[in-house]
Amino acid sequence: QVQLVESGGGLVQPGGSLRLSCAASGNSFSRYTMGWYRQAPGKQRELVAATTSGGSTNYADSVKGRFTMSRDKAKNTVYLQMNSLKPEDTAVYYCNVYRIGYPNYWGQGTQVTVSS
Numbered sequence: 001q002v003q004l005v006e007s008g009g010g011l012v013q014p015g016g017s018l019r020l021s022c023a024a025s026g027n028s029f030s031r032y033t034m035g036w037y038r039q040a041p042g043k044q045r046e047l048v049a050a051t052t053s054g055g056s057t058n059y060a061d062s063v064k065g066r067f068t069m070s071r072d073k074a075k076n077t078v079y080l081q082m083n084s085l086k087p088e089d090t091a092v093y094y095c096n097v098y099r100i101g102y103p104n105y106w107g108q109g110t111q112v113t114v115s116s
Contacts, residue, residue: 002026002105004095009110012085016114020080022095022107032099034071034078038091038112045094049080053099063089085114 008020020036035050049069051057057069068081078095095107 002097002103004097004105004107006093006095006107006110009093009112011113011115013116014086014114016085017081017083018085018112020082020093020110020112022078022080024076024078024095024097024105029076029097030073032097032102035096035098036069036078036080037094037096038089039094039109040088040091043091048093050096050098051078082112085112087114090114 003025004022006020006022008018010018012018031053033050033052036048037045038048039045047060048063049057049059049067051069051071059067066084069078071078090113092109092111094109097105
């Protein structure tokens with residue numbers, strides 16, 4: 001059974017940092033794209049960053065230069081280092097694994113709140 005477990009969310013002041021982790025189990029995801037999405041109240045879920053199986057990483061314009069995604073293929077784990085956090089980064093952050101022709105998997109989400 002595939003499971004994605006996110007951790008690392010919490011409350012942080014503007015300008016602060018958080019590091020999210022997503023551990024995937026139940027399959028080998030070396031050929032999957034792994035990504036982070038977020039959903040703020042009243043808004044649609046949006047892509048934050050994604051890393052392909054080949055190692056290419058794309059970021060949403062709103063987080064470029066502030067967030068860094070990394071991937072440990074051996075551990076089936078991805079990380080999202082978030083620096084210079086802003087109140088508008090407040091959202092539930094979800095981990096996702098995706099591969100064309102295969103089921104799409106989501107984690108349960110972790111809350112990130114940026115507030116003074």
